[in-house]
Each structure stands twice: as C-alpha cells, then as structure tokens.
Amino acid sequence: MKNSKIQNLRVYLGEISDLLHVQALLGWDQQVCMPPSGSEARGHQFATLAGIEHQRWTSPKLEKLLNAAEQETAGLDPESDEASLVRVTRRLQRKRTQVNPAWVSEFARVTAMAQDAWVEARAASNFAHFEPHLAGVIELRRDYAEFFAPFQHVYDPLLDDFEPGMKTSEVQSIFKTLRAEQVKLIKAIAAKPQVDERFLQQRFPIARQDKFGRQVVRRMGYDLKNGRIDISAHPFTTTIGRGDVRFTTQVNISDLSTCLFGNMHEAGHALYDLGIPSSLARTPLAEGASMAFHESQSRLWENLVGRSLPFWKFQYPRLQKAFPMQLGGVSLDAFYRGINLVEPSLIRVASDEATYNLHIMLRLELEIALMEGKLKVNELPEAWNARMQDYLGITPPDDARGVLQDIHWSAGSFGYFPTYALGNLVSVQLWEAMRKSIADIEEQIAQGEYAGLLGWMRENVHRHGAKYEPQRLVRRITGRPIDPAPYLNYLKTKYGAIYNL
C-alpha cells in the first residue's frame, strides 16, 4: 500500500484503529482490573473516546481522503488489499454518516438505563420492570433501520451491522430447514436412554483446571507473548492491539466444562484475530469477516475439536492424570458421551450442540416480530415461553430463566443473535473443506497436533481479515453459501453414534 492517497487514508484510519483498541482496553480493564469506585470515571472515558471516534468517521476530511483513494484504486483488482480497504472503509463510513448524531447519543442514554433496569428486572424476575425500557430500545432500533431506508426488511440494516451484506430472508430460509430438523433430532434423542454425566458433578480443584485449560490453549497455538488469560464474570475475547489479544475465563470448582470449553472457545476467537496479517494492521480490514465468522472459529475449537473423540484420545490421559480421583475410573468412551449429553435446557449459554441453535431461532423470530410490530413488548414473555415449549418441550418457571436471561436486548444488540447459529453452520462447512485438503486431520488431532488445523484456518480464513463479506468468503472457501446441510449431517452422525439413533 505505497500509493500516496491510500497511504494518507491509512494514516487517518490508523488513528481510528488506535481509538478503537484503546476503548477495548478500557472495557477489558473494567471487567478484569478496575476497582469498584472507578466506574463513573470510566463512563466518561468511554463517552469521550467514542465521541472522538465518531467525529473521525463522519468528518469531511475522511470523505476527501476516501474520494482521492477511490480514484487512485479505481483500476485495481477489487480483491487487492488497497481496493478492499477503500471499499470496506467507504461502507463503514456511509453507515456511520447516515445515522443522525442525536440518535447516537439518545441510543447510548436509553441503553445505559435499559441495562441497569435489566439487571434489576432479572434479579427480581420481573419483566414488567424491564418492559418500558425494552419498548424504548425497540423504537430506537426501528428509527435506526429507517436511516437506511429503503430496505427489503426492517431487520436488514440491523443484521448488516454484524453480517455485512446478509439479508433477513437468507437467514430465515436457512433457519427454516434447520429448525424442523433439529426439533426432530432432539425428539429422537429424548426417546433414548440418557447418557451418564454424573462424573462431571464432582469437585475439580481450581488450580489444576486452570493449568490444564492453559496447556490446551497453548497447544492450540495461543501464546502468552501475544495475550493474557484472566478471570472475569462473563468470559470474552478482546483485541487491544496487534500482538495483544486477551481473553478471560471462569473456573468453577464443581464444573469441569466451564473453564475447559470456555478457554477453547475464547482461544478460537483470539487465534482468529492473531492470524490477521500485519499488512492489514491498524485498518478496518484487521477484523474478522463477520460475527458469524468469528463464532465459526470459536465454535470449531470448542465443539468440532474440543467435544470430539480424536481430541480426547490425546488429552484424556492427561486430564485423568490431573484429576485421578475424579476421572481415574471413567473410560474415554464414557467421558466422551458425558461431555456430549443432549438435554433441552432453559439457558442458552449452557445448552448443548444439538439444542443451541433452537435457542437462537426463538430469539430471531421474536426480534423480527418485535421489529415488525407484530408482537407487542408486553406479549413477549408469553411468546417466549410458547416457543420454548414448541421447540424444546420445556417452559421456564420464571422470566429470569426465560425472556430475561440475555443482556443483548437491553444493550440494543438486535441482529446479533442469529450470528451465533450461523457461526455453528460455518464451522462445519469450514471443517469439511479443511478435511478435503488435510485428509489425516483427525489423526493429527488424536496426536495432540493442532498446527495443521490452525495453519489451514490462517491460510483460508484469518489472512483475509475483513476483506470479504461473509457469504462471499464462505463461497470462496467451500464453493457454497452458508448452508444448514453440513451442520445437520454433523449433528445426526455425531449424536446418532452417541445415542444409537
């Protein structure tokens, strides 16, 4: 990127990138280090930096830089770094410029209050307390969509923030197939004898869990030279800058899964960001292709690797050595079945691979109905519970374990949920493509060798950063758009074997 106009643009975008990463540090510090009395000052710091970042995105100077860079790159290969940078930057700049600044501050104000109300409402399991706040958020989200009118669907502009270029109708069509098949699958599983996972209900000393969890991510390729692992209330991964991608974890003495699979999940996110090449650093291309793509990496490591038999062929003797009292008498096969137990449950984040997507579909349907105005906010708990019964055969005993369980709506993140399910689908599509080029990938994993996997992801996914829209990137790698069939095959094969379907 030596052309002068592009270089000017890069310098400008470098500062925006710095502002973004500094905000990431403010967030990381708030969750991991900040003392309680620091929160008011932190709020001011966030507001100030976000304000400066917004100014920079919407300034006439950026418009001028972009115009010049567009002229300069007009004849270039659209897949070149230069053309991609200009295209993606223009897209982001347009989106930000189309939104009224008054809306931005109003949205920040309303969601800050809505989040406080949500915390209280969930603690008291009192939806009515949250209802007016949620109504306000939804109204603002409809206003937001209007900035991008005309659109095919009112939900499109929201989805586009997380999955660039993707349409609501595409997601609905994918989910339609998925829903019917997944509901059928879990009914079939429910008719079979349940696997035994009582061995997981023991006490697993914290320090050993932490050590084992760190060993696993180190072997995955996550190096503490490039990051940190800390404890926080809700695990997350965050990029503080090139070469500094940190994640957090939870270690629960009576639950082996939280730390182990949580670490693999977050390290999957971290390895994606660490795999983006330095040539894209400090530009809007130094991101994952979309939230679904990001989730494909975390879910791939967590589930396709971490809950697979080959992985445990290597790791289980090591785990048994770490916890001889607890696991010495449990066979590899019994352990593998236990960590793959399927059971419809109330809470999304704790749900298994076979039921997870149903939690997501329920949320997407409700989000769309709310945005379309077909569902009123006060009807939401009832609609939630009806769908839970429909899809999973259970009804939440209270709203805290139902409609109030997730933070997303209070934060205004409508459009985010579907990316979790899409990420699951993409993870299996990538896996199959990888298996075609690395025939012995499962043997490698059974030897504790993950470098082949990581190398393939770096080459095919990570190195492109945000150059391609997600549907384009899936197609580039697999020849197909996002598709539910591979995921459904994967579920049926895996659980067919575990539950003798």
Add this chain to the structure above:
Amino acid sequence: MKNSKIQNLRVYLGEISDLLHVQALLGWDQQVCMPPSGSEARGHQFATLAGIEHQRWTSPKLEKLLNAAEQETAGLDPESDEASLVRVTRRLQRKRTQVNPAWVSEFARVTAMAQDAWVEARAASNFAHFEPHLAGVIELRRDYAEFFAPFQHVYDPLLDDFEPGMKTSEVQSIFKTLRAEQVKLIKAIAAKPQVDERFLQQRFPIARQDKFGRQVVRRMGYDLKNGRIDISAHPFTTTIGRGDVRFTTQVNISDLSTCLFGNMHEAGHALYDLGIPSSLARTPLAEGASMAFHESQSRLWENLVGRSLPFWKFQYPRLQKAFPMQLGGVSLDAFYRGINLVEPSLIRVASDEATYNLHIMLRLELEIALMEGKLKVNELPEAWNARMQDYLGITPPDDARGVLQDIHWSAGSFGYFPTYALGNLVSVQLWEAMRKSIADIEEQIAQGEYAGLLGWMRENVHRHGAKYEPQRLVRRITGRPIDPAPYLNYLKTKYGAIYNL
C-alpha cells in the same frame, strides 16, 4: 461552578482530563499487564492520544472558551474554584501553545531513541554509547527553554513544568544551606560506630511481606475499592480516574524494606490524589500542587511515619508475628536503628534519609551546568564522580552505578530531580505544622491510628488540588516558603539520637 461560560469550559476540559487518564491506563497496563508483543501497538496508541490531547490544548476553541470564562470570573475571589480553574487552565494552555508542534514530535522521537540507548548503555556500563543521545536531548531542552524567553535562568522554564512558579535561584539558595549541613552531618555519623542491620539481610517470604505491606496501607486509609496494588519492575502510582488510583510495588525475598517502605511511599502519593475533592474532578485542578508537594506526601508516610519509633511501637509486634524466625530476637530499638542506618551509597533510590538529598543536589548542579553549556556532555562522568567523592566520600566503580543510573535524562526530564529534595523539605514543614494542631499525633501513630494525620493532610493539602502554586501553598499552611531549616533540624535530632552525635 454553575456559571454558563465556566460550565462550557469545564465540559471541554473534562474531555482533556479523560484523554489524560486514558493515557495513564495505557501506561499502567504497559507496566503491569501488557504482553511483550503488544508494545508496538501501544506506541501508536500513546502517540494518537497525545496528539489529540495536544490539539485540544492548543485549539482556537479553548482560546475562545478561556476568553469568555476570564470575563465571567473577572470579579471573583481569586481563590474560588472558578477563578482558580480559569487561571490554572490559562497557564497550562499558554505553556503548550508557546511550544512549536514540530519540537513536540522531535522531542518524542529523540527521547524514545535516547531511552533505548540508555538501557543498552547502562547494561554495558558504556557512557559513550549514550553520550550523543544525551547531547541531542540537552539541545532540545535548550530549544524548549527558548520558547519561554526571556527568563532569569535557562533552567527556569524546565523547573516550572514540575514546580509552577518556582525559580532556579530559589532552589539554588535552599540547596546551598542544605548541602553544607548535610555533608557535615554524614561526616559526623561516619565517625561513629555503625548500627547493626544484619537482621534485615534474611529471607522474608514474599506472601507474608505482601500481606503485611497491604495491611499497613489499608490502615493508612488506602482502600482497594479505590485502587489496586500490583507488581511492576519500577514501583509507581497513577490516577486512572476519580476513585481509581493504583500503585505498584516490588517484593524482594531478601529485603524487607523494598515492599514495606515502597508501599507506604506509593500509598502516600495515592492518598493525595484520592483526597482531591469531587468538585475539582475532570479539571486541571484535580492534581497535586506540584511534584514536590506530591513527593512531600509520599516521603512523609515513608519516612516521617514509616521510619519513626512511634509507628513501630504499634507495628513491630505485628511484624515480629509475621516473621517470628527472622525478627523474634530483635528488639524494637535495634529494629528502629537498623532501618535508619546511614551509609553513603552509590544509588539514589536505595539511599537513606541523611544522604538522599546529596544525590539530588549533585544532579541539579550537573543539569544546570549542562543547560548553561558550562559542562560538556563528555565531561559528565568525571564531574559526576568528582561530586560523589566530594559530597559522599565514595566514587562509583563504573558508570552504570554512577552517571547512568537514572532514566530521567534519557526521557528528557530535566528539572524533575530537585522536586525530590524539595519534597523532603516540605514533608517536614507540613509535619511541624500538623504537630501544632494535633498535639498527640505521635501517640495516635503509636496506637496505629493514622486517621488524624490523613484528615489533616486532606484538609490542609489535598482538598486544594492544584489551585495554589507550591510556594504559595507552603506559605498558606506553614507561614513560610520552602525552607531547609526544619528538615535539617529533623535530621539532626533523629540521627543525633540514633548515632549519639
């Protein structure tokens, strides 16, 4: 501060304050948390935020806001918060506006390289490697002074950055008295039998040292609700925002003093910043009055409290309980003498109360001679060693333990060193003023009660923030300007008793 012009100014300054605190977080994180590969990105982040902060200080908008606020506050009591805010802000804005922006980036570039060269030069004890870099730094520092011409002395504009309003001639006059008397004192001490401090040369387990050190600062009034204590290579205190003032420490298994007195020193700094009232938050008044005032607080807790007999009357039995093997057989009196051993030594940061200021005076004299051009950079090691012999009677065996020991010159911080010695003087002046209003302060301390001390400092020092220039504030509290006599009396009385002078 409800007047509208003042309020506009405060909103503007609030964002500058946020930018400053975010830079403090970047620095804290770099020393405490950041993984090694994060340093390049961190450099960009610092540069971007410093650039934005500089723009804001030198913008026409601030000029306009200040003009309006000056009109609005023209008739107010100059000691009011409003008038003080406008006065201090104008002072800072002028200083920043007078400096050429090209100088700012050149200085950043040259000192960044000089610091790297200093690290290498010190490791190899090779002054010649550092010499050209130091020459460049000094030249830039002379250019800096020229931005503020005319001046009484070329060192004045440098000193003014750390001690607002103070003149080189004032410091020289204070130091002249101090030097003669301190040299005499340490000669008298050297003629007496040395105290025994061998009991300090034992192994003191890290975890117990940390626990004891935390107990002491908690009792001083430092609450982890408002901060954190972490480990870093060089202990420091930093304000991340109102209600979030963190410090770092070092724990050395074979040295009890580092953690204990280090904690008290840093907590002294932290309590100052935590004592600044919320009415001044997010303004340039939310700082200490000067570096010397800041150092007066840290040295007061470290030395006047931490190395005093009353303090150990309460704490020593607790320390013995924490380290029964090491200290069970050492009497309170022997312990008190041991921690107050006086011995001329090579390294400033490890030196005792009686010799410390001589290390500072030596540096000030050399800084002034370099700035005046009377000393050439290549003559510096010789001049250093000659003064060490003169004042302390020892000669460094190499430059690493001589002229290369401190980071300050490589960072361009000329003008900083004298504040350490001035802080010592102010600490005793404050102590004496406090003793007049709290007659039983030593008995309180001997009971483990430090709230009286902290309350007095809050009322007389902390609550004013940066409203007053340091000489004005000392005079306001003690009726006298900064004065060497009380400090000299303190040293003579204390060491007279310990060494039977």
